[in-house]
Amino acid sequence: MAFPKQIRLVDVAPRDGLQNEPEAIDTDTKLELIDRLADAGLRHIEAASFVSPKWVPQMADHREVMTGLKRRPGITYSALTPNLKGLEAALECGVEEVAVFGAASEAFSHKNINCSIAESLERFAPVLERAKEANVRVRGYVSCVLGCPYEGEIAPAKVAEVAKALFEMGCFEVSLGDTIGTGTPLNAKRMLEAVAREVPMDKLAAHFHDTYGQALANLYAVLEEGIAVIDSSVAGLGGCPYAKGAAGNVASEDVVYLLDGLGIDSGVDLDKLAATGDWIIQAIGRPNRSKAGVATATKLSDTSG
Numbered sequence: 001m002a003f004p005k006q007i008r009l010v011d012v013a014p015r016d017g018l019q020n021e022p023e024a025i026d027t028d029t030k031l032e033l034i035d036r037l038a039d040a041g042l043r044h045i046e047a048a049s050f051v052s053p054k055w056v057p058q059m060a061d062h063r064e065v066m067t068g069l070k071r072r073p074g075i076t077y078s079a080l081t082p083n084l085k086g087l088e089a090a091l092e093c094g095v096e097e098v099a100v101f102g103a104a105s106e107a108f109s110h111k112n113i114n115c116s117i118a119e120s121l122e123r124f125a126p127v128l129e130r131a132k133e134a135n136v137r138v139r140g141y142v143s144c145v146l147g148c149p150y151e152g153e154i155a156p157a158k159v160a161e162v163a164k165a166l167f168e169m170g171c172f173e174v175s176l177g178d179t180i181g182t183g184t185p186l187n188a189k190r191m192l193e194a195v196a197r198e199v200p201m202d203k204l205a206a207h208f209h210d211t212y213g214q215a216l217a218n219l220y221a222v223l224e225e226g227i228a229v230i231d232s233s234v235a236g237l238g239g240c241p242y243a244k245g246a247a248g249n250v251a252s253e254d255v256v257y258l259l260d261g262l263g264i265d266s267g268v269d270l271d272k273l274a275a276t277g278d279w280i281i282q283a284i285g286r287p288n289r290s291k292a293g294v295a296t297a298t299k300l301s302d303t304s305g
């Protein structure tokens with residue numbers, strides 16, 4: 001199958017990338033990160049998470065982030081909202097897109113959102129209804145699509161079932177999360193084939209973590225299948241608080257480099273993105289996990305003098 005000509009990249013660094021950081025990151029740093037990503041050409045940025053601060057302290061400043069944004073036309077700044085309480089707070093902050101997040105693993109669902117898969121879907125239904133009333137789009141996430149830290153292997157049919165439920169409930173797009181980055185290209189293809197029998201391919205996104213260094217290979221595999229929306233995180237920041245040892249998302253710089261090489265337009269400027277990755281890792285004292293990011297930032301500093 002031919003590759004798509006264009007890809008929509010969703011940079012999740014301000015949310016997924018930072019949610020697991022042990023030290024508090026000030027709101028101004030988050031806001032500057034979001035603004036720099038917009039400057040680099042990102043048109044979709046996951047900015048915050050309206051979850052319980054007791055569960056994820058790093059996202060406690062969700063209101064300050066969502067109201068402090070220098071909003072630019074044409075850019076979507078989205079936020080996670082696991083329940084009505086989160087959605088109402090996000091609406092007060094003027095959000096135009098939110099996401100509910102479920103899982104294909106019962107054990108992960110309990111650890112992450114304190115309920116079963118069936119209960120989570122019941123909880124999401126009023127979120128979707130209220131969001132529709134408010135004219136706000138809702139994205140759905142399915143975690144553990146290629147493995148679970150508690151249950152191990154996950155059947156593609158289970159992923160397809162949860163993705164279908166979210167889509168039929170009204171999610172405009174379903175993002176498939178390899179939460180612990182254990183997937184490999186063949187598994188990724190098989191999982192996607194199963195899901196695409198239930199949800200149209202153009203309503204699906206790939207959200208792959210890079211724990212085992214497979215994320216780019218997995219993305220190449222699902223690009224071949226027709227995926228046209230990719231979630232990534234600048235500098236490969238991130239990890240999930242409820243998946244111990246899970247590494248960050250695939251690095252945005254690595255994805256842009258791959259897409260540039262394939263002649264696929266992402267609208268993102270690799271040099272600006274690499275400079276943003278270089279800036280944020282220095283700001284929060286983390287290693288840069290993007291090979292393309294490090295190489296590009298090094299080349300830029302060599303040529304600038």
Ligand SMILES: CC(C)(COP(=O)([O-])OP(=O)([O-])OC[C@H]1O[C@@H](n2cnc3c(N)ncnc32)[C@H](O)[C@@H]1OP(=O)([O-])[O-])[C@@H](O)C(=O)NCCC(=O)NCCSC(=O)C[C@@](C)(O)CC(=O)[O-]
Binds near residue numbers: 112241
């Ligand atoms: C879902 C809940 C809230 C259920 O948590 P719960 O304890 O079952 O909920 P509850 O309704 O019993 O409420 C307990 C307390 O939380 C408060 N509360 C309740 N809801 C909210 C809210 N929205 N915002 C702020 N506070 C809230 C509520 O007011 C109450 O406060 P208290 O009376 O104890 O002071 C909790 O489990 C939670 O916050 N979990 C967060 C999990 C999370 O953020 N995980 C990381 C994101 S998912 C992810 O990273 C995976 C993804 C998406 O990237 C894809 C992938 O890679 O796989």
